[in-house]
Amino acid sequence: MASNKLVEKTNDIVDLQDIQEARAIVSKYARKTPLVKSMFLSNNVVGGDVYLKLEDMQLTGSFKFRGANNKINHLSDEEKARGVITASAGNHAQGVALTSKLLGIDATVVMPDEAPQMKRDATRGYGAEVDIHGATFDDAHQWMYERAEKEGKTIVDPFNDKYVIAGQGTIGLEILDEIWDVDTVIVPVGGGGLISGVAVALKSFNPSIHIVGVQSENVHGMEASIKAGKIVTHHDDFTLADGTDVATPGDITYPIVQNLVDEIVLVSEDEIAEAMKDLLQRTKIVAEGAGALPTAALEAHKIDDKWLKGKKVVGLVSGGNVDLTRVEKVIDQFFVEPDTSKGVVG
Numbered sequence: 180m181a182s183n184k185l186v187e188k189t190n191d192i193v194d195l196q197d198i199q200e201a202r203a204i205v206s207k208y209a210r211k212t213p214l215v216k217s218m219f220l221s222n223n224v225v226g227g228d229v230y231l232k233l234e235d236m237q238l239t240g241s242f243k244f245r246g247a248n249n250k251i252n253h254l255s256d257e258e259k260a261r262g263v264i265t266a267s268a269g270n271h272a273q274g275v276a277l278t279s280k281l282l283g284i285d286a287t288v289v290m291p292d293e294a295p296q297m298k299r300d301a302t303r304g305y306g307a308e309v310d311i312h313g314a315t316f317d318d319a320h321q322w323m324y325e326r327a328e329k330e331g332k333t334i335v336d337p338f339n340d341k342y343v344i345a346g347q348g349t350i351g352l353e354i355l356d357e358i359w360d361v362d363t364v365i366v367p368v369g370g371g372g373l374i375s376g377v378a379v380a381l382k383s384f385n386p387s388i389h390i391v392g393v394q395s396e397n398v399h400g401m402e403a404s405i406k407a408g409k410i411v412t413h414h415d416d417f418t419l420a421d422g423t424d425v426a427t428p429g430d431i432t433y434p435i436v437q438n439l440v441d442e443i444v445l446v447s448e449d450e451i452a453e454a455m456k457d458l459l460q461r462t463k464i465v466a467e468g469a470g471a472l473p474t475a476a477l478e479a480h481k482i483d484d485k486w487l488k489g490k491k492v493v494g495l496v497s498g499g500n501v502d503l504t505r506v507e508k509v510i511d512q513f514f515v516e517p518d519t520s521k522g523v524v525g
Contacts, residue, residue, distance in 0.1 A: 185386070186382045192431060193341050193435065195383040197341065197348075204249055205248050214354065220474065227488055230494070231462070231495075235496050240301075240499045246342070246346035247343065249345055250343045251279065262332050264323055268295075268422060271337035272288040273500070275288060279306070280305050288302050292314050293315060301500070316424050316425055317427060344379070344431070350376070361491050361493055362388065363389040364389070364493045365477070365492065366378075367423050368436075374390070375439075389441050390439065391486070392436065392440050395420045395423065397418040399445055402443040402445060404428050410430060412427045419455070454478055458496070470496040474496075
């Protein structure tokens with residue numbers, strides 16, 4: 180549990196005022212996404228009241244639009260005129276591309292070979308140049324810096340940036356708007372921009388809110404770094420949660436997570452796939468792998484019951500940008516007839 184002193188330690192990085200300022204900017208463009216109760220998770224899995232924050236319904240299908248929009252709106256005219264460049268497996272790419280289109284700015288996005296085709300196509304559809312480079316996100320991220328230096332482009336980092344973090348933090352304010360007495364919030368983690376912003380927003384209001392990060396067993400650079408007490412790299416294999424496929428966390432996000440996030444749990448690829456299936460079948464939500472991480476953690480009982488039983492719990496569905504071929508494979512792997520004896524769908 181974070182104390183007020185730990186919250187204060189992060190204020191020189193990102194504070195509540197930064198997030199409130201971001202809200203004033205981002206709300207002109209972004210949607211305030213729904214926060215809905217899941218009867219399936221509440222009754223059959225947790226035994227508390229579980230709500231899902233549906234960022235899969237955000238513009239571009241992901242929370243990433245918020246941070247990209249806030250960052251680009253903070254650029255100077257000279258920085259905008261040089262054009263922006265970013266690296267992304269797909270969701271931040273679309274956020275940068277759409278914001279750039281809305282503001283009349285040239286955008287370049289470096290994406291790794293493993294980026295899903297539908298995310299590549301969507302990014303191009305918003306008008307950005309897509310540069311496929313490297314096997315992993317970290318390879319693409321490094322090339323982003325090299326190309327920016329060669330061509331003089333302005334970098335819009337996908338997570339390791341104050342304004343990006345503040346933009347993502349607006350989700351925390353929206354949660355508090357509807358459930359001011361929330362007990363536990365469960366958030367997908369990649370490079371740490373999302374959970375950093377949400378943690379600052381929530382802990383600034385109430386340091387006792389329990390914040391849980393979720394990562395894949397195959398790629399969990401942030402969890403490994405927290406465990407090591409320093410920034411380290413972890414990438415064993417491919418993950419369905421491609422939106423969180425970041426091997427090395429940022430030097431801005433790491434200390435925020437270290438101070439404000441109460442725990443990070445890991446889930447397997449099968450647990451992610453099953454959560455994707457259950458979100459589709461039982462709650463009618465099409466979630467990508469990263470967006471299914473909180474549900475996977477709940478269904479696999481990776482979080483202690485004391486933070487769930489009789490509590491108000493929010494799981495963040497961070498995005499819904501998933502290839503239909505991947506959805507088909509998940510359905511084929513796990514499909515069973517719904518057990519109607521257990522009651523309501525939703």
